Amino acid sequence: MRTRGAILLANIITGLALGFTVSNIGFVDYAELNRMFTFQDLRMLLSFGGAVVIIACVFAVLRVRRTPGRIHAGVIPGAVLFGIGWAISGGCPAIPIAQVAGGYLPALVTIVGVAVGIRLCRWASARYFRLDRGSCGL
Template structure:
């Protein structure tokens, strides 16, 4: 079924609201709760996150059953990017989706996180184009 632009936005907006509500409800949008997870003080969020990853892996395996999945190369910037992403998440208490949820909930520090994300993407484009120029594969911008 082909969705028209307005229907597309309504459908995905609805699922976005459900995601935002769920993330807020379980505590992923609360800096204190995320800090406890990264400090291993309270494993509730950590186990929720692990459970979500496992469920996604199972769903992916079911959908991709008997399909030849192409191998993706490990790019030179993957490890550094992952470390920066994790450090930013630990410092701000928000990944990109949660920053938007925090903005929607009126949490002002979420604005600083969203600005930091935008500046990081903007900086990456300039630094990569000038200094690195390695193949970004499917992550081409």
């Protein structure tokens, strides 16, 4: 059985490794992200593809199996909004944290936007859609 301290340490080390990796690939640079989204530079898009191939191999080795279920009605519009927000702000929820760590303070606006978006999603889900809190991410 793992202790909380060991799990926390593993999470910190993994987070630092992820931050280092995404910073070196260029995922914290708005101009790089813009070139990816406008298909001017396929390097970062291929990085995404490589990550998908690696995780698929890890899942195969670990024999991780998920039974495909019914797709939630909010997945498609949520994915579209997520992509639009990423293209405009230059960051998904994790990237602005690395940007702030690298000294790019305007990313704080993106972090606030993520927090407000999650709150609005939870409010709308509870009031109008009767969905559980887990459907809004974090």
